[in-house]
Amino acid sequence: xxxGRYAHNNAALxxxxxxxxxxxxxxxxxxxxxxxxxxxxxxxxxxxxSSLNHSISHFGCRSFSLSSSRLSSVxxxxxxxxxxxxxxxxxxxxxxxxxxxxxxxxxxxxVQSDKANVTITSRYDGKILKLYYNVGDxxxxxxxxxxxxxxxxxxxxxxxxxxxxxxxEPVEVEVLNKTPSVxxxxxxxxxxxxxxxxxxxxxxxxxxxxxxxxKEDLLNYKSEASSAKxxxxxxxxxxxxxxxxxITMKQTPTIKTQPPSTTPVADRNEPIKGIRKAMVKTMTxxxxxxxxxxxxxxxxxxxxxxxxxxxxxxxDIKISYLxxxxxxxxxxxxxxxxxxxxVDAKCENITYKGSHNIGIAMDTKDGLLVPxxxxxxxLSIMQIANELTRLQQLGKVGKxxxxxxxxxxxxxxxxxxxxxxxxVPVLLLPEVAIGALGKIVRRVVPDxxxxxxxxxxxxxxxxxxxxxxxxxxxxxxxxxxxIDGATMARFSNELKYLLENPxxxxxxx
Amino acid sequence: MKSILRGGNRVLISKSTxxxxxxxxxxxxxxxxxxxxxxxxxxxxxxxxCVVVGRYQNPFAESDIKYLSEKQIDLARRYSGGGTCYHDLxxxxxxxxxxxxxxxRKKNLHWIVNTLNEAFNLTLHVTDRDDIFLDTFxxxxxxxxxxxxxxxxxxxxxINSYLxxxxxxxxxxxxxxxxxxxxxxxRSSVLNLADRNNSITYEKTIALLIEKFFQWNNxxxxxxxxxxxxxxxxxxxxxxxxxxKSQKFLYQVTPxxxxxxxxxxxxxxxxxxxxxxxxxxxxxxIIDKKNFLGxxxxxxxxxxxxxxxx
Numbered sequence: 001x002x003x004g005r006y007a008h009n010n011a012a013l014x015x016x017x018x019x020x021x022x023x024x025x026x027x028x029x030x031x032x033x034x035x036x037x038x039x040x041x042x043x044x045x046x047x048x049x050s051s052l053n054h055s056i057s058h059f060g061c062r063s064f065s066l067s068s069s070r071l072s073s074v075x076x077x078x079x080x081x082x083x084x085x086x087x088x089x090x091x092x093x094x095x096x097x098x099x100x101x102x103x104x105x106x107x108x109x110x111v112q113s114d115k116a117n118v119t120i121t122s123r124y125d126g127k128i129l130k131l132y133y134n135v136g137d138x139x140x141x142x143x144x145x146x147x148x149x150x151x152x153x154x155x156x157x158x159x160x161x162x163x164x165x166x167x168x169e170p171v172e173v174e175v176l177n178k179t180p181s182v183x184x185x186x187x188x189x190x191x192x193x194x195x196x197x198x199x200x201x202x203x204x205x206x207x208x209x210x211x212x213x214x215k216e217d218l219l220n221y222k223s224e225a226s227s228a229k230x231x232x233x234x235x236x237x238x239x240x241x242x243x244x245x246x247i248t249m250k251q252t253p254t255i256k257t258q259p260p261s262t263t264p265v266a267d268r269n270e271p272i273k274g275i276r277k278a279m280v281k282t283m284t285x286x287x288x289x290x291x292x293x294x295x296x297x298x299x300x301x302x303x304x305x306x307x308x309x310x311x312x313x314x315x316d317i318k319i320s321y322l323x324x325x326x327x328x329x330x331x332x333x334x335x336x337x338x339x340x341x342x343v344d345a346k347c348e349n350i351t352y353k354g355s356h357n358i359g360i361a362m363d364t365k366d367g368l369l370v371p372x373x374x375x376x377x378x379l380s381i382m383q384i385a386n387e388l389t390r391l392q393q394l395g396k397v398g399k400x401x402x403x404x405x406x407x408x409x410x411x412x413x414x415x416x417x418x419x420x421x422x423x424v425p426v427l428l429l430p431e432v433a434i435g436a437l438g439k440i441v442r443r444v445v446p447d448x449x450x451x452x453x454x455x456x457x458x459x460x461x462x463x464x465x466x467x468x469x470x471x472x473x474x475x476x477x478x479x480x481x482x483i484d485g486a487t488m489a490r491f492s493n494e495l496k497y498l499l500e501n502p503x504x505x506x507x508x509x
Numbered sequence: 510m511k512s513i514l515r516g517g518n519r520v521l522i523s524k525s526t527x528x529x530x531x532x533x534x535x536x537x538x539x540x541x542x543x544x545x546x547x548x549x550x551x552x553x554x555x556x557x558x559c560v561v562v563g564r565y566q567n568p569f570a571e572s573d574i575k576y577l578s579e580k581q582i583d584l585a586r587r588y589s590g591g592g593t594c595y596h597d598l599x600x601x602x603x604x605x606x607x608x609x610x611x612x613x614r615k616k617n618l619h620w621i622v623n624t625l626n627e628a629f630n631l632t633l634h635v636t637d638r639d640d641i642f643l644d645t646f647x648x649x650x651x652x653x654x655x656x657x658x659x660x661x662x663x664x665x666x667x668i669n670s671y672l673x674x675x676x677x678x679x680x681x682x683x684x685x686x687x688x689x690x691x692x693x694x695x696r697s698s699v700l701n702l703a704d705r706n707n708s709i710t711y712e713k714t715i716a717l718l719i720e721k722f723f724q725w726n727n728x729x730x731x732x733x734x735x736x737x738x739x740x741x742x743x744x745x746x747x748x749x750x751x752x753x754k755s756q757k758f759l760y761q762v763t764p765x766x767x768x769x770x771x772x773x774x775x776x777x778x779x780x781x782x783x784x785x786x787x788x789x790x791x792x793x794x795i796i797d798k799k800n801f802l803g804x805x806x807x808x809x810x811x812x813x814x815x816x817x818x819x
Contacts, residue, residue: 114639119655
């Protein structure tokens with residue numbers, strides 16, 4: 001577009017303007033142009049077009065210039081207007097040199113004008129023929145910066161005549177559509193290939209410059225159709241941890257002579273986007289950390305009783321077990337501060353975090369997120385409950401802030417609210433410990449008397465008194481590089497003691 | 510939660526005070542955010558004491574390298590051009606990122622001047638070189654970077670900086686010894702805003718800028734303002750950060766120069782290109798060229814200093 005403007009003033013290039021616009025990226029502004037077919041030839045040794053230096057005269061050259069007589073193949077790429085009324089700039093660095101091939105959007109040079117650095121990129125695919133300035137020279141806006149020899153080819157019918165010297169690479173064809181997609185960058189070759197393979201370019205992730213789709217991308221997409229990623233999904237690096245429940249399935253094979261007649265249902269392909277995509281990343285990272293899991297059962301009967309009492313006393317206080325558990329964790333962490341720590345990426349330093357910012361895994365509108373409650377050590381159980389409610393409400397509408405989602409030092413997953421008992425939670429880096437709380441189930445447990453004597457006297461193991469208690473299983477995972485099993489076990493015991501004796505929790509606040 | 514890379518009018522405040530991290534973050538955000546036309550991203554950050562030279566400058570000509578290493582003041586080179594700055598916690602860094610088409614440095618500076626003048630009763634003005642002056646004193650340093658799809662303009666604001674450290678760090682004995690085409694800084698006398706109005710603090714300034722930023726961009730609320738912890742994006746910015754910290758980028762990217770010293774009353778010219786000593790002109794009998802040719806200039810800098818004037 002820029003060149004077009006200047007070209008209007010330059011008679012020599014006027015004839016080139018129309019055709020040069022053809023060569024630029026198709027955009028909706030060209031909707032009025034008539035589609036026409038032309039070919040791009042990739043630079044090879046044998047193709048005559050590029051061989052300016054070859055002394056042999058090529059039949060190819062003749063017919064090339066015939067069919068595209070309006071196109072002048074060398075373009076003076078001028079220094080475009082930089083803005084701010086700047087007329088002159090200093091050339092600071094060249095990113096290319098004479099003879100080098102550049103693609104559209106490749107960097108050509110860096111210029112500087114009184115504190116503003118500008119990167120000049122190429123408008124065209126072609127070969128650099130001339131650099132008009134040296135480093136340190138002053139370049140003028142509107143004047144030529146480099147000469148580029150454009151890469152072009154013939155129309156299809158003529159091409160067969162030329163190929164007495166067959167090019168090594170297949171000739172690529174493009175038909176300029178009236179409404180091509182603006183945001184998809186792909187060369188004509190790639191587009192054609194996509195058509196042949198029946199791949200929609202919208203589905204393919206481009207790995208080239210500016211997200212350009214390359215041939216390799218098409219091939220990858222084809223072979224790994226199920227794992228294609230979304231093209232322009234912003235990456236969310238907020239930490240999340242899914243609490244998986246291990247599922248064991250036993251399949252007993254039954255022998256039949258023939259399978260029942262069925263019709264296969266079509267697969268549904270979906271690019272992994274958003275939170276799930278972030279999960280892929282964080283889980284993969286977490287997987288590099290050696291985890292160990294330690295599980296135990298906590299007797300929650302007293303806490304259940306306490307909660308029922310609170311409910312009776314005040315009908316409108318809604319408090320679940322989680323605030324109690326969170327507070328108890330914080331208290332236990334006072335004695336096991338290594339579990340409230342961060343390690344750096346290389347595991348060279350461990351930071352004992354002062355605040356207990358306890359994260360709670362939540363199933364929110366956007367997916368699984370782990371917002372955290374800050375400074376639990378300073379909060380009362382009621383305050384924790386209110387904060388939890390606030391975070392849950394924000395999560396429901398997808399309005400959790402960065403502050404809520406960052407700075408966590410220790411995490412819990414209340415998977416038991418949905419179901420399950422034992423789990424192997426995955427660490428939320430850079431934290432070193434995480435707990436998964438199972439369901440509270442009513443279980444029959446044998447009475448355990450304090451004095452050992454009674455058990456030895458009753459040799460009759462079949463008969464013993466029993467009670468029904470509320471049991472919650474908890475599974476802790478920790479970073480085995482810095483946390484050992486004994487530490488985790490002792491922490492768990494302390495937590496267990498606090499939860500089984502809630503009075504202790506309240507006294508020590 | 511909305512993604513960190515969404516476009517629109519936003520304010521982000523960096524939690525880090527490490528100059529390399531912040532520069533890397535700035536570039537990461539500028540390159541990856543989906544900038545929307547007619548919207549701006551405001552980045553606010555500050556660094557522990559450091560000296561930041563422009564992309565095509567010579568650190569030896571711009572600062573006292575020895576003093577910096579003695580006082581453990583970081584040396585960094587940024588991706589944008591312009592001159593050298595001294596940063597510390599009393600110096601606020603402001604970056605405004607837009608699409609390439611919406612880049613307008615003057616508009617940014619005038620917005621700042623108007624905002625600060627009104628709120629703090631000052632008499633700041635913008636000069637032709639796109640600096641902000643308070644009477645005859647400079648209070649900001651600007652630089653920009655324009656790429657194909659985005660552009661950013663960043664500048665510093667001296668609120669409450671240690672000016673003695675600033676002067677000492679930016680004083681270079683080598684300025685006269687170096688001849689090159691590198692960008693050289695234009696030095697001016699500086700002043701802190703707090704010196705003129707002692708109610709001005711870093712916190713107040715940030716709060717003011719955030720509020721006025723959204724007004725300036727016709728937004729009704731200020732909710733698009735977040736603190737950002739670069740640690741969380743470490744994976745994304747680590748390449749930039751490593752580049753910024755590397756000796757290569759700090760020293761070897763310096764445009765070619767000639768460093769002249771006087772040894773036994775004879776001038777010796779040391780030519781350096783890409784950080785490597787490529788030639789030494791002088792009296793051969795005095796110096797042993799082998800020790801220096803082919804070496805990295807910044808590596809043998811101290812030895813060269815010893816030769817000087819001996």
